[in-house]
Amino acid sequence: IHAHGRRKGRAFVPVNCGAIAESLLESELFGHVRGSFTGAVSDTKGIFEQAHGGTVFLDEVGETSPALQVKLLRVLEEGEIRPVGAGRPTRVDVRVVAATNVDLEKEVAEGRFRQDLYYRLSVIVILVPPLRERRADIPLLVEQFLENACGRAGRRVELTTAALGALAAYAWPGNVRELENTVERLVLFSRGTLVDLADLPPAFHGAPQAMGDRLFAGLPSLEELERRYLLHVLESVGGNRTRAAEVMGIDRRTLYRMAERFGIDLKEE
Numbered sequence: 415i416h417a418h419g420r421r422k423g424r425a426f427v428p429v430n431c432g433a434i435a436e437s438l439l440e441s442e443l444f445g446h447v448r449g450s451f452t453g454a455v456s457d458t459k460g461i462f463e464q465a466h467g468g469t470v471f472l473d474e475v476g477e478t479s480p481a482l483q484v485k486l487l488r489v490l491e492e493g494e495i496r497p498v499g500a501g502r503p504t505r506v507d508v509r510v511v512a513a514t515n516v517d518l519e520k521e522v523a524e525g526r527f528r529q530d531l532y533y534r535l536s537v538i539v540i541l542v543p544p545l546r547e548r549r550a551d552i553p554l555l556v557e558q559f560l561e562n563a564c565g566r567a568g569r570r571v572e573l574t575t576a577a578l579g580a581l582a583a584y585a586w587p588g589n590v591r592e593l594e595n596t597v598e599r600l601v602l603f604s605r606g607t608l609v610d611l612a613d614l615p616p617a618f619h620g621a622p623q624a625m626g627d628r629l630f631a632g633l634p635s636l637e638e639l640e641r642r643y644l645l646h647v648l649e650s651v652g653g654n655r656t657r658a659a660e661v662m663g664i665d666r667r668t669l670y671r672m673a674e675r676f677g678i679d680l681k682e683e
Contacts, residue, residue: 416469421509421518427461432474440482441498442483462495462506468637469509475535476514476521483528499512510535515589545586545593552582552593559594571601576611580618641676644669653681 416426434442441451445460461470474585478486489495490510492501512535521527545552556578573581586592611619616656634642644662651657659669673680 416471416509417453419469419509421468425465426469426471427465428471428473429461430473432477436479436482439478440485443482444485444497445497446498447500450497454499455495460495460497462489462508463497463504466506467508469511472510472512474514475512476516476518476527480526480528483531487528487531487534523534545589549582552586553578555590555593556597558579559597560601563598566598567601569601570607571604572608573600574608574610576616577609580611580614584618616631640672641678644672644676644678648678648680655680 416422427444431439441458443460443462445458445463446454447457448454452506471488475486485495489506489508492503493507494505496503518527518532518536522529522532545555556573560571560573562612581593581596588595596615599615600613604613644658647658647661651661655666655669658665662669664672670680672678
């Protein structure tokens with residue numbers, strides 16, 4: 415979002431709201447002035463000032479306290495912050511992107527997250543499904559995490575097809591973070607340049623499938639069903655393209671595109 419927007423030339427500053435103690439998070443976000451608390455030996459800009467003109471990414475925003483939520487709301491509504499100990503506010507111009515792994519609508523209903531802040535943040539909502547529901551992404555993520563981990567470790571490690579298959583079949587309750595940490599661990603503890611199935615942690619060896627996985631195991635993909643359906647219709651109408659399109663409820667151009675996508679040769683009429 416940041417890299418493809420008009421603010422891409424300015425700062426992108428992320429902060430994990432759940433990883434910083436509540437007593438320190440306000441100063442981290444909004445900055446502080448000298449002498450505002452013990453240890454404040456100089457004026458310090460917070461994340462919002464550092465990102466002026468750019469983007470602030472508030473990760474785990476659902477972990478913020480009600481008191482801090484009021485101050486975040488002020489930033490979004492008024493475009494200004496007040497550093498800890500400061501006598502006057504400071505204007506800031508930032509895009510705010512927030513993320514959370516909790517159900518904020520439920521948190522609002524139960525009084526743990528401010529409704530007005532929720533509506534301010536949820537102008538555009540992007541729901542990212544859990545990793546187990548987008549298994550096609552796993553090989554791509556593994557490739558990227560593997561490259562990053564190898565760069566940090568100063569070594570080259572690759573995964574066998576069997577190992578990658580086991581990673582793709584795993585349920586990943588910890589989602590992308592668990593996948594990234596697993597790849598990092600495999601790189602650090604690998605004894606050679608190739609990671610095989612036997613090198614994976616015990617959880618990846620014949621782990622019982624989740625109920626959903628068992629119910630749908632062995633079923634063809636939607637694309638395969640489309641291919642079979644097209645072949646069945648063509649066979650039923652003797653290869654007549656016009657009739658096949660009518661049976662399928664599509665125009666001939668769409669029929670040609672489907673046939674080309676599946677590598678099916680259409681008979682001349």
